[in-house]
Amino acid sequence: MFLTEEHKMLRDMIRRFVEKEVVPHGEAWERDGKIPREMFLKLGDLGLLGMQHEEEYGGTQMGALASVIFGEELSRSSFGGFTASITVHTDMSASHITRVGTPEQKARFLPDIIAGRKVCAIGVTEANAGSDVASIRTRAVRDGNDWVINGTKMFITNAVYGDIVILAARTGDLAAGARGISLFIVPTDTPGFEVASKLEKHGWLCSDTAELSFTDMRIPAENLLGEENRGFHAIMRGFEHERLMIGAFCAGEGAKAIELTLDYVRARTAFGKTLWEQQATRQRLSELASRVAMVRALTYQTAAALEAGQPVSLETAMIKSVGPEVLHDVVHGCLQLHGGTGYMRGTPIERMARDARLLRIGGGATEVMLEEVAKRI
Structure with missing residues (x-):
């Protein structure tokens, strides 16, 4: 699908990092209401905070596909707040310095941002x-x-x-x-x-x-x-990338919700069968998994087009208008299949259902995004 061996190695590295450094500690961070600063430093040491930035300031300049991989794999942690904090830092704020900053501004601010010393x-x-x-x-x-x-x-x-x-x-x-x-x-x-x-x-x-x-x-x-007075244009360019990243979030979190639910329904029995052996369960999960795959495909296709220098404002608006709605349906559908267990605090699917709600609002509400699509079709 568009991915090089370097991209695949990047995915493996991020996935290992998430499993080792994020998943075991995420619940404590949720209780504390913050992410330890050392997490930014660890990501900086791995070169994962600089994929949008130029090499001369410590970045790797890997492009949109790498950023999508990054967002997708962070989202598979199941901790939406962690994904938000890190990608606001990497893709939604500091990237403005790379896009429109002067050489002096880049030299002054980017090295510390890319290293994780400044958030x-x-x-x-x-x-x-x-x-x-x-x-x-x-x-x-x-x-x-x-x-x-x-x-x-x-x-x-x-x-x-x-x-x-x-x-x-x-x-x-x-x-x-x-x-x-x-x-x-x-x-x-x-x-x-x-x-x-x-x-x-x-x-x-x-x-x-x-x-x-x-x-x-x-x-x-x-x-x-x-x-001066050209900030709105820069913000809109930033929103285009942000909407692409939200597609990655929806793909990653949606896939994780399906994975967790498959494990649950294959183990949970009711009326003499596992839930997976009930046709309605299999078909519901098949539908949800297919919709996640469609969001993922559009996101990766759009990232490849962006790297090729093609206009993607229509596609990113589509991603933002559809992706969060799909994710909402997926996590709530998966919560339903968990039954009462899914409604309990401390279960990943309950947290994911709360986290997913914001994506229909932040970065441009669904209703606004549908109007953006309408302007372009």
């Missing part, structure tokens, strides 16, 4: 501006050699324990909409930067999520990322 977040969403990015109100005003930023951000992953936020702020009039937004690189120890509240979530419990506030926060002019 990165993306700050776009606001309480009244989620899928409608053009409506953000956090404002940056130029003052001599600084930008002064005031405003708030909501639902920001890696914000509590992170070190750097790629921040979207309005540098033009509100009436300018998408044409008045810029990106900035903001260290979290900047005076005026505050974690207003750590948020408690329905799922993704081990990923830290916060509301941020900025009060007369000054950052140097050289921390403007990309062109």
Whole structure:
């Protein structure tokens, strides 16, 4: 299917890492509400945090297919919060520095990010501006050699324990909409930067999520990322890759849910037979497995097209609109086949059902994504 021997070796390495370093500890991280910093360092040591970044800064520049493999295998851990924290760092925030950053910005920030010494977040969403990015109100005003930023951000992953936020702020009039937004690189120890509240979530419990506030926060002019008032364009390019990664999440988590459920129904007996021997069970799992395979195929096909330089905005919108809906049906269908056991806290399928819910909202709600597909067909 598009994969080289290098890709296959990469998959094997990530899968071994997940089984050894993530699965045994994930429940403790869920209780703690955070992922140990050493996990970023371990992934950095393996070169897994730099696949989107150039070699001269410590990256491996492996491309979209490698990123999809990474997202899929992390998702097979069954811990959605872990997958979210790591891929926000690798694919949804720091990647903006590689795409539009200056050589000086790359040299200053990327080595620590790629090594896992600094954890990165993306700050776009606001309480009244989620899928409608053009409506953000956090404002940056130029003052001599600084930008002064005031405003708030909501639902920001890696914000509590992170070190750097790629921040979207309005540098033009509100009436300018998408044409008045810029990106900035903001260290979290900047005076005026505050974690207003750590948020408690329905799922993704081990990923830290916060509301941020900025009060007369000054950052140097050289921390403007990309062109002034061109941030919306950069964000949309980032969303394209994010939607591809969400396809990988759906493929990995969906496959894991099927795997766990197959093990369960082959062992569980009812009415003198295992559940697997009941035709309705076999057919339901066959249907769900087929839908996961279709999402996976579209995701990998789109990643290959992206690497070939082809436009993929339609395909990534399709992935984001369909993949999370399929995953929702899969994990809840699998939970149903687990019966009462699947409803108990501490079982992977119960956690996966909670975690999967967010993907229908984050990164563009399903309803918004369907409109994006409609524009392109």
